[in-house]
Amino acid sequence: MLSRTADNLFWMARYLERAECTARLLTMGQRMAVLPGSAYRDEWRSVLRVTGCESFLKGSGPVSEADVVGILLLDPENPASIQSCLVRARANGRSVRTKLTQEMWEALNMSWRHFEGCTVADALQELPVHLDWVKTRASVFRGAMETGMMRHAGHDFARIGGALERAQMTLRLLDVKYYVLLPETDVVGGGRDHYQWTSVLHALSGIRAYHHVYGGVHTPAQIVDFLMVNRTFPRSVAFCVDQMRTHLVRLAKEHGARSSCNETADELFALLKAGRNGVFIERGLHESVQHCLLLTNRLATEIADSYHF
Amino acid sequence: MELAVRHQTTYRYATPANQVSLLLRLYPSLLDCQRARSWEVTVNGTPVTEFPLNAFGDGEGFYHRRGTFSEMEIVATGTVETQERHGIVSGFLQEAPLPIFLRQTQLTQPEAAIRALARSLTESEPIPRLHALSARVREAITYESGITTAATSAAEALALGRGVCQDHTHLFVSAARSLGIPARYVSGYLLADEAGHALRETHAWAEAWVDGLGWVGFDATNGLCVTEMYVRLCSGLDAHDAAPVRGSVYGTTEIGIQADVMISLAAPSGSQQVQQQQ
Amino acid sequence: MSFFEMHDPAGSVRDCYAEVQRWIDDTGVAGLHRRLDEAEAIFRRIGITFAVYGEGGDPERLIPFDLLPRIFSRLEWQRLDQGIRQRAQALNAFLYDVYHRGEILRAGLIPQDLVYQNEAFRPEMIGFDPPGRVYSHIVGIDIVRTGPDRFEVLEDNCRTPSGVSYMLENREIMTRMFPDLFSRGRVTPVDNYPAQLLRTLKEVAPPACTGDPVVVLLTPGSLNSAYYEHSYLADLMGIELVEPVDLFVEDGRVWKKTTAGPKAVDVIYRRIDDDYLDPLAFRPDSLLGVPGLFHAYRSGGVTLCSAPGAGIADDKAIYVYVPEMIRFYLGEEPILANIPTWQCGTKDGLAYVLEHLSELVAKEVHGSGGYGMLIGPKSTAAEIATYADRIRANPSGFIAQPTLDLSTVPTLGEAGVVRRHADFRPYCLVGKRMRLVAGGLTRVALTEGSLVVNSSQGGGVKDTWVLRD
Numbered sequence A: 001m002l003s004r005t006a007d008n009l010f011w012m013a014r015y016l017e018r019a020e021c022t023a024r025l026l027t028m029g030q031r032m033a034v035l036p037g038s039a040y041r042d043e044w045r046s047v048l049r050v051t052g053c054e055s056f057l058k059g060s061g062p063v064s065e066a067d068v069v070g071i072l073l074l075d076p077e078n079p080a081s082i083q084s085c086l087v088r089a090r091a092n093g094r095s096v097r098t099k100l101t102q103e104m105w106e107a108l109n110m111s112w113r114h115f116e117g118c119t120v121a122d123a124l125q126e127l128p129v130h131l132d133w134v135k136t137r138a139s140v141f142r143g144a145m146e147t148g149m150m151r152h153a154g155h156d157f158a159r160i161g162g163a164l165e166r167a168q169m170t171l172r173l174l175d176v177k178y179y180v181l182l183p184e185t186d187v188v189g190g191g192r193d194h195y196q197w198t199s200v201l202h203a204l205s206g207i208r209a210y211h212h213v214y215g216g217v218h219t220p221a222q223i224v225d226f227l228m229v230n231r232t233f234p235r236s237v238a239f240c241v242d243q244m245r246t247h248l249v250r251l252a253k254e255h256g257a258r259s260s261c262n263e264t265a266d267e268l269f270a271l272l273k274a275g276r277n278g279v280f281i282e283r284g285l286h287e288s289v290q291h292c293l294l295l296t297n298r299l300a301t302e303i304a305d306s307y308h309f
Numbered sequence B: 001m002e003l004a005v006r007h008q009t010t011y012r013y014a015t016p017a018n019q020v021s022l023l024l025r026l027y028p029s030l031l032d033c034q035r036a037r038s039w040e041v042t043v044n045g046t047p048v049t050e051f052p053l054n055a056f057g058d059g060e061g062f063y064h065r066r067g068t069f070s071e072m073e074i075v076a077t078g079t080v081e082t083q084e085r086h087g088i089v090s091g092f093l094q095e096a097p098l099p100i101f102l103r104q105t106q107l108t109q110p111e112a113a114i115r116a117l118a119r120s121l122t123e124s125e126p127i128p129r130l131h132a133l134s135a136r137v138r139e140a141i142t143y144e145s146g147i148t149t150a151a152t153s154a155a156e157a158l159a160l161g162r163g164v165c166q167d168h169t170h171l172f173v174s175a176a177r178s179l180g181i182p183a184r185y186v187s188g189y190l191l192a193d194e195a196g197h198a199l200r201e202t203h204a205w206a207e208a209w210v211d212g213l214g215w216v217g218f219d220a221t222n223g224l225c226v227t228e229m230y231v232r233l234c235s236g237l238d239a240h241d242a243a244p245v246r247g248s249v250y251g252t253t254e255i256g257i258q259a260d261v262m263i264s265l266a267a268p269s270g271s272q273q274v275q276q277q278q
Numbered sequence C: 001m002s003f004f005e006m007h008d009p010a011g012s013v014r015d016c017y018a019e020v021q022r023w024i025d026d027t028g029v030a031g032l033h034r035r036l037d038e039a040e041a042i043f044r045r046i047g048i049t050f051a052v053y054g055e056g057g058d059p060e061r062l063i064p065f066d067l068l069p070r071i072f073s074r075l076e077w078q079r080l081d082q083g084i085r086q087r088a089q090a091l092n093a094f095l096y097d098v099y100h101r102g103e104i105l106r107a108g109l110i111p112q113d114l115v116y117q118n119e120a121f122r123p124e125m126i127g128f129d130p131p132g133r134v135y136s137h138i139v140g141i142d143i144v145r146t147g148p149d150r151f152e153v154l155e156d157n158c159r160t161p162s163g164v165s166y167m168l169e170n171r172e173i174m175t176r177m178f179p180d181l182f183s184r185g186r187v188t189p190v191d192n193y194p195a196q197l198l199r200t201l202k203e204v205a206p207p208a209c210t211g212d213p214v215v216v217l218l219t220p221g222s223l224n225s226a227y228y229e230h231s232y233l234a235d236l237m238g239i240e241l242v243e244p245v246d247l248f249v250e251d252g253r254v255w256k257k258t259t260a261g262p263k264a265v266d267v268i269y270r271r272i273d274d275d276y277l278d279p280l281a282f283r284p285d286s287l288l289g290v291p292g293l294f295h296a297y298r299s300g301g302v303t304l305c306s307a308p309g310a311g312i313a314d315d316k317a318i319y320v321y322v323p324e325m326i327r328f329y330l331g332e333e334p335i336l337a338n339i340p341t342w343q344c345g346t347k348d349g350l351a352y353v354l355e356h357l358s359e360l361v362a363k364e365v366h367g368s369g370g371y372g373m374l375i376g377p378k379s380t381a382a383e384i385a386t387y388a389d390r391i392r393a394n395p396s397g398f399i400a401q402p403t404l405d406l407s408t409v410p411t412l413g414e415a416g417v418v419r420r421h422a423d424f425r426p427y428c429l430v431g432k433r434m435r436l437v438a439g440g441l442t443r444v445a446l447t448e449g450s451l452v453v454n455s456s457q458g459g460g461v462k463d464t465w466v467l468r469d
Helices: A003-033 A043-051 A065-074 A082-094 A102-109 A120-125 A127-148 A153-181 A191-203 A207-214 A220-229 A237-255 A260-273 A279-283 A285-306 B098-102 B112-119 B126-140 B154-160 B165-178 B269-277 C015-046 C074-098 C112-116 C164-177 C193-203 C227-237 C293-298 C310-314 C322-330 C347-359 C381-393
Strands: B002-024 B034-043 B060-082 B183-190 B203-210 B214-219 B230-236 B245-250 B254-265 C065-072 C138-147 C150-157 C215-218 C240-242 C247-250 C253-258 C261-265 C267-270 C303-305 C360-364 C398-402 C408-412 C417-425 C427-430 C434-436 C441-445 C459-466
Touching: A003 A043, A003 A065, A003 A082, A003 A127, A003 A153, A003 A191, A003 C253, A043 A065, A043 A153, A065 A082, A065 A120, A065 A127, A082 A102, A082 A127, A102 A127, A120 A127, A127 A153, A153 A191, A153 A220, A153 A237, A153 A285, A191 A207, A191 A220, A207 A220, A220 A237, A220 A260, A220 A279, A237 A260, A237 A285, A260 A285, A279 A285, B002 B034, B002 B183, B002 C247, B034 B230, B060 B230, B060 C247, B098 C112, B112 B126, B112 B154, B112 B165, B126 B165, B126 B203, B126 B214, B154 B165, B165 B183, B165 B203, B183 B254, B203 B230, B214 B230, C015 C065, C015 C164, C015 C408, C065 C074, C065 C164, C065 C408, C065 C417, C065 C441, C074 C138, C074 C150, C074 C310, C074 C322, C074 C427, C074 C434, C150 C310, C164 C193, C164 C227, C164 C441, C164 C459, C193 C215, C193 C227, C193 C267, C193 C427, C193 C434, C215 C227, C227 C240, C247 C261, C247 C293, C253 C293, C293 C303, C347 C360, C347 C381, C347 C398, C408 C441
Parallel strands: C065 C459, C215 C240, C215 C267, C267 C303
Antiparallel strands: B002 B060, B002 B245, B002 B254, B034 B060, B183 B203, B183 B230, B203 B214, C138 C150, C138 C417, C138 C427, C247 C253, C253 C261, C360 C398, C408 C417, C417 C441, C427 C434, C441 C459
């Protein structure tokens, strides 16, 4: 397979996943912002921080919903905004058009112009509708890929791209919100924290799943376990890494050799397994999450190197 | 005459380049009036292999490298034996049909002023006529560096009235072609200019076809035919076409080119051998 | 009146069209229209939306498809087949000659300047022997019919003629929708074209190739108007569709960048113009292309199909001399006639053309796609005067031909079968041997009386049948 094709498929999936992740973050931001004391916590700023987009802010002071919607939904210059993710996903897909199924292409092709000409005021009016639309488009695309795409190396690259992006989003979300999950922080205790945690779960569509696993009890250690280590929840870091491992092994078989990215994925997976039962919190959640993020970034570089992107 | 040449060109890149391709026409032509005694072209110290002669009979080398590097140093060096042939350039191993050298390019488009200059020549014999053209070109464009660029056309240089050897040569070939005389652009080295100053860069001159004699080299910048002080590298329809170095870089932008030519009378061959044995 | 290909002079249906006539009668006009709608829906779904012949325009546009096939009898095809092969052979012989000794020019049969001063002539190719001495591996010859026994060549396409995917798709859709028409096996298949093209390309592998040649199709990218055709052909041949960024040159060979590392490439079927092949060799201002590609080619590391500089053979100014080429190189009389052509670059030609412009079709030498041409009998006096000024300003840029009495083919109109003018482009493959699939692309002018078949100006396409008996 041409390296460019692999590269395009990998990034097409990443950008589409990123668009969805950003939509989920905005949903979480909306939920959190209506909680008491949100102005003082500057919730919207933390949303920007998760995406690494704080530098797009103009001026200082508390961040408003309108600011964040402008930056994360509409800004065509911001590579993390939903609008530019959709455009980039489509551009990547277009240059490998013949490797996609008709349905996959349609899913990409129908999305990219959705926010053209949309103003912040327009977007704010119907924000939940817009965000749901983005999630639906991503689901349609994944569905088309799942049911229609040939299981050759191209499929592996696309799945790895999606899983990598999803793992990183969960990690970044934990990294920004880790303090609400730490027992020793002074804001902990009382109903507000409960809402904060559940907002994190909500953002990842994990609230019901969490209940199935742990019943109705919320503890920071269990939430961390659920989001980092659980192997059945599809947005947990371990699940995503496990998926990447599977597809990387397939690629290694096809190319006749394992490479450094297989080792890194295994290392990351072992690290996550060893982090069960509150170990991450004991060792320092922030540090643990940072370390995992570092490994996912290394993994991305190694994939590009191994397959000559 | 034996000339020792060292021609070094250094490209520097803003950020490390990840792919560089170079087409090098840095090989002295093999002719009746010149032959290389020894010659080597290297890029960052690696010798470049030479391709078969191109359609115009010029030697070419191609260098390609992927990886990361921030600098390209191209060195062509060796000694060339030259003979005084009063401007006649003969002995090409490969020749292209003459009408090709009547083609004008973007850089040589003969606009009205150029046609007028060509038509004003009164000499009827070919050699005196070409000498007159050479003199006319030199009058029309005063030598001054820094005024024109690689993209300046013959017509623009003529309008400016100032320029360098590239502009003289473009104007010469443009006017000659407009008179139906096949002419081409030549790149090479010159031991010293008219005033005896050693040149620190490559030089350009023209070759015009004279029935009965073949190609004759005219250096309009210095107002003479080529002599044994010239080393010919390659030819083309214009400066673009006859560029000794053409490059293509991916992943970065070029931030500086530095060219340095050193050309001198070679030491007697005996001492060179001693040096080689050391 | 124009020759209507479905009828004989007496007005009855010709044998070769008998079966189709029965089918039309049985299905009825309404039925045919219903089936046409179905066909178009299928085309749209598969996404065959691209411009033919580099006409530009919207690459996502659907070209109208006409349901009624254009049919050649076995005897008619025999003659076409011979004439097409003869022409393709002479054009390649001409290319070899002008890039070597130029015998035909020395013999005074073609003016030297017309070749050597022509932009389409690439001095870089002088003295080089391409594998098999083939320059144009796919020769597309545009042919019109002017009578029961008369075929004339409109122009040659020696670079990268497009449109062959229509030939294949049109047939595929016809066999899918009307299997009965093909069940008796009277229609010669065309679906072996991709296999024959691949075989042709492999035959011209370069000296550096060892083993089974690796062939790729080089496209400018997904924004190109013929991208669909590029990907379609690559898929049918089972070869990689690459863009310039996927290739690089090292050690005198061309490599494609794959996830398993660099893989050598032997033959490149390129659908990119000469100018954009290699920024080091051709256009230094171009960022496109593969640096060093041309040098790899010249040193035998890779084969480019078609060869750079093959365009000199299909130049409109050279066209006039193709019959001379056939006599000179093959010692044969041309089987397919040229259309009489006046060159405005000559004194006599210019005088004649200016005097008779209202009766002639005038064209730009370097134009294509039916743009920039004047159809005298269908133009106003003012249009003719304006065009005459353009010719006077640059005579050698124009040629003129008589208006031809083009044949018409049966076409599905609103109320039934109507007669529309058409042309024909077969694709002759040239490798170690010549191959010609019995068929080609028929383009039809859908507007009544129109002579312009270009899809950008109201033209459509239809299936072309060559009968076996």
